[in-house]
Amino acid sequence: MSRLVDAVRVRAATARHRGGAVQCPLCEHGFDRFKDEWNRPNALCWRCGSHERHRAQWLLLHRHRPELLEDARALLHFSPEWCLRDQLESLSHLRYVTTDLDPAQDVELRLDVTATGLPDDAFDAVICSHVLEHVPDDAAAMRELRRITALDGWCLVMVPLALDRATTYEDPTITAPEDRRREFLQHDHVRLYAPDIADRLRAAGLDVEVVDLTRELGADGAARHGLLASDLIFLCRPA
Ligand SMILES: [Zn+2]
Structure with a gap:
């Protein structure tokens, strides 16, 4: 019942906001x-x-x-979001594998990003977005991402970023959900990353390219696709 109501609501909102000012590159609808x-x-x-x-x-x-996906044979997606999952699942050349530690999520593998148990070089493409800010030992997670990413492959990392901070803020004594929400933006975040996350990824043995799509596309392009300057993409490759 609720899924049907949701579907009707989505259809109504899609029709009500149809337009040409902005465009979603995932579903390719304009609003x-x-x-x-x-x-x-x-x-x-x-x-x-x-x-x-x-x-x-x-x-x-x-x-x-596009070569990133075209050349990939197997992609591991941590905590996949449905909008991206639908697109990636439709790529017939790609072995697409989903994973999440949360038992409530409908995924293929139940993996801990700090110790996956996967063989070395298991995937030539890995997406790990909005995961590391939940992981107490992020250095272990980054080393594990390095280990499971094939030498000629890539790993896409994103986290909530505070662009106005020079260094990542963490304090293991802050554990209460309300304190974490205040200090780290969300009740289950364990730190607030600054762009120096790139240094942490490098320390784990990854080459890091920082992609800023708002700069690549310019102000008009970023506004058209509804992008945020703080959504830097850390495109990593084993060093
Ligand atoms: Zn869309």
């Missing part, structure tokens, strides 16, 4: 604007539910660097 999220305007796609970071990832993988 007058994106839907507001509780803490920011112009955030969500009316149709597929994509957030700014999902649109940035798909723009990179589908339009700006």
Whole structure:
């Protein structure tokens, strides 16, 4: 019942906001604007539910660097979001594998990113977006991402970023959900990353290319696709 109601609501909102001012690269629908999220305007796609970071990832993988997906044979996706999952599952040349530690999620593998148990070089493409800010030992997670990514492969990393901070903020004594929400943006985040996450990834043995799509596309392009400057993409390759 609720799924049916949701589907009807999505269809109605998609029709009501149809337009040409913004465009979602995932579902390729155009709208007058994106839907507001509780803490920011112009955030969500009316149709597929994509957030700014999902649109940035798909723009990179589908339009700006299509070779990343075209050359990949097996992709491991940590905590996959449905809007991206639908697109990636439709790529017939790719063995697409989903994983999440949360037993409530409908995924193929139940893996801990700090100790996956996978063989070395298991995947030539890995997406790990909005996961590391939940992981106490992120250095172990980054080493594990390095280990399971094939030498000629890539690993896409994104985290919530505070662009105004010079260094990542963490304090293991902050454990109460309300304190973590105040300090780290969400009740289950264990730190607030700054762009120096790139140094942590390098320390784990990864070469890191920092992709800023808002700069590549310019202000008009970023606004058209509803992108955020803080959604830097860390495109990593084994060093
Ligand atoms: Zn969409």
